[in-house]
Amino acid sequence: MYKSVETLLVEIPTIRPHKMAVATMQTQTLVLVKVTSNDGLVGWGEATTIGGLGYGEESPESVKTNIATYFEPLLKSLSGLNFAQTMQQIKKQINGNRFAKCAIQTALLDIQAQRLGLPLSELLGGRLRDSIPVLWVLASGNTEKDIAEAQKMIELKRHNIFKLKIGSRPVEQDVEHVLAIKKALGSDISIRVDVNRAWSERQAVQGIQLLQEGGVDLIEQPCAIDNIDAMQRLTERFDIAIMADESLMGPNSAYQLARRNAASVFAVKVAQSGGLVEACEVGKIANLAGIDLYGGTMLEGPVGTMASAHVCTTFENLAYGTELFGPLLLTEEILKTPLQYQQFELVVPTTPGLGIELDLDKIDNLRRK
């Protein structure tokens, strides 16, 4: 059923250094996966991560190796199976590797949706909206630069919600930086922070108290990935929304976090979930548990961004919007027609499959040879 699977590592500089507690990014390595079916249809998926092995358990290199060594031979050996049966075989024969699995699944869904002549969202239960709100992440490392960047985004009507990356400086300094930005932008603008697991529970109590008093709207992943007890205590202690990001690794951890009331919002990421279907399952668990949803990113390029966007269009309650701005952080366009960001939202195409057309010459120029 499938003829070939190819993984391309595409290096693109960012528009400015992107400083996070886990890494500072000057270049993003997009991990693009191209699947060709026996009848000549081509589907794309993406397994991009952040900072090599700085963020998660898979790196661009491990994804490429594992796809070539394990996923491609397996996919080529399967025949007469539908999409669900194919994914079942992959899950049965390959452990872990959520990012690689997500990229393969995206490509298979892209092919299937093209075959049926439907946008990918319709294979995930159907879309409820044609565009989704997108915030912008301020991470230049400099308060004045961040304020100017935010003001420009508001003026352009591109973003009016901002997430600030903190956690690499002492708590007091980070709080000062956040509250200066909050004050400069005014009370109408929603400010959230992402600590990327940098705080101990004691630092979190101190920082969250001050940020809550200063009018910040949400705290993302304050403590360590496995410290669910701390996440639970913070969620119970504070009124401000506490969001699970790195701790949320698919339906199973969604269930555990929900059971333990360890978050009030889930950052749903397709790759962290292990696939688009699994990301929808995370959304369903959140719904049942009364947890709000937010569409997260691994700072993917347009393929992963669109895969996530199709998932997000199916969510009934997308209370915190999304951060699907990844392509806007890159200096090079790899689509024939760029994604449409307008009026603070990303438009999700209604054409078959992912609804994007890649510029293959451009990709060939930028890819790691």
Ligand code: MUC
């Ligand atoms: C994260 O932890 O949320 C998303 C946006 C951004 O700037 O970093 C990522 C990862």
Ligand code: MG
């Ligand atoms: Mg995060």
